[in-house]
Amino acid sequence: MSKSFDVVIAGGGAAGFFTAINIAEGNPKLKIAILERGKEVLSKVRISGGGRCNVTHACFIPNDLAKFYPRGERELKGPFNRFCSGDTIEWFERHGVELKIEEDGRMFPVTDSSQTIIDCFLNATANLGIQVLTGESIQNIYRAEDYWKIETQKEAYLSAKLVMTTGSNPKMWDMMRELGHTIVPPVPSLFTFNIKDPRIKDLMGISAVASVKVKGTKLNASGPLLITHWGMSGPGILRVSAWGARELFDKNYQFTLQVNWLNETGFEECEETLWDLKQNQPKKTVVKYCPFDFPNRLWHSLVNAAGISAEARWADVSKLQLLALVAQLINGEFKVNGKSTFKEEFVTAGGIELKEVNFKTMESKMQKDLYFAGEILNIDAITGGFNFQNAWTGGYIAAQSVLEEI
Template structure:
């Protein structure tokens, strides 16, 4: 038996729900369903942002916002002029969820709970009589007349318009490829670096603001670095992994990471600084007097790595030792041997080729009446609420395109 709908959305995540709600609010008579392959909907929303849901980012200028997207920067300019971070804040406020801005620009619900976002979406779908159908794993997609036929593991659906918000689902990508779309091969983005090095051994939990580079490339990022059990993490590393997703995949995650723990101070400047510090603090012991803003234990580790005896006073340090210390502080080289990904923050670079999408409507250029939103397309961003913003914007554009 074929179940008929005006619109079927495949994928019960953030993009799917936002798209469905916005379409239903603009078209009261549409019969809409969300198909979800799992038992639960919105599971990624639940765990995002450490369970708080990083809804968007307080960057309100479209031309600035696009700079946070390693893939999609050019294509998102137009869409962000239609629906940007400020519109997201207003949308959630109108749906009973006020957002707050944190110091780093990330925005969360005031409740600090992702459940607030989930409840907001579930309540809206209930009010708008949108059918949520879990355990519906799509097996095939066919163009039928002027619409689509969708076969799942347990039912067959017919609809006028189909919307895919399935994220990085290889099975759906394969179907899209069979229907003529180009898939940019997926590689991980947003991952941490596995490093075994005596300089950071037993310093788990310490963090410092730093600039990181991948040796032999133009890849560079700045931000807080966090020392972990397995190596280095934190916003600076995650940024670097996002911008370098393809390059680092080609290197098989084996490369030299150069760390400037003094952030924007050069090797030459640091030598000058250390000479001045030596003159002004000659009687102080080098281990007890750390002149830089990072943890004392990290400072002690650099002193050892520079071959300086911990009992020495600043006055006793030779020029050679100052050069060695400056090298450790501004150009510490660490061998990266692999990556680690956190499932809840996992993002994939890759997906449907952006050239094959109409970014005014998010409709496929190849398959009429098929729309795409979220991470199914080859768009991804660094952490900070940007991937969600892409989902909201895509959903809004689709709802505008389907407005009667």
């Protein structure tokens, strides 16, 4: 015997809960179910932002916000004009969750705990009578005359509307392909670079604001660069990995990274600074006297890489050595050999082809009464709360569309 609902939401993550709650608040009489294949719901919310949940980002201008999305920038401008980060803050405050802005613009609950967001969603679904059904792995999805039939390994569900919020789930993508959708093949997006190089060996934890470029491409970014056990991470690296997701995949993650450790400082400016030092501070020891705001241990390593001894004074540095040091500082080349997942946050580029979705309603252009929100779409962003904002915006618009049509 099938169970009937007005709306079934496939996927018990951020986008799924947000969609369900907004639909139920708009029409409390609707019968709504969330189907989650796992034993727990909201598992990605739990681990995001190091367990603090990076809810959104303090970028309040829709067109500016859209620029943080390597895939989805053009499509999200309209949706962000309807539901942006300011609306997210207001929504959570209305539901008893106060958010705070950190220096880099990321926004977290004031409790610094993702459990606050999870409790907010679980309390809302309970109060609104939304059925949250776990351990429901979808096996088949059929379109009947005027309803959807969703079969799990336990049960069959009938629903007037179906909202897909299953994230980067290949099985669900295959089912959407059978319903006529094109799936852009998934590749990793946010990742760090594996680099073995004597210049950064034993410097784990050191950070510098740098600009980076993938040699032979247009891929570049600037921002804090963090040296890790396995190579390089930090916002600058993650930006390059996001924008270069497909290009770096095609390179099999084997490429040369060019690093300007002095960020925007040019070759000539750096050379001039070091030459002045040689002229005016000749008796100073090179390793002990760095003219830049720069981590000491990294300075020592780059001085050594330029062939300058630890005892050398600025007066002893030859022109060739000085130019070699400039090159290390401004255009250090590092061989990248593979990637690592950024913390536990696995983000993919790929999913439902965006041309096949109406971004005014989040409804499929291929199937009536089928909606999408979150990472099931070929949308992804850099780190900083942007992927969640996509989930909230898509979920809100899908909810409004369902309410208008049901």
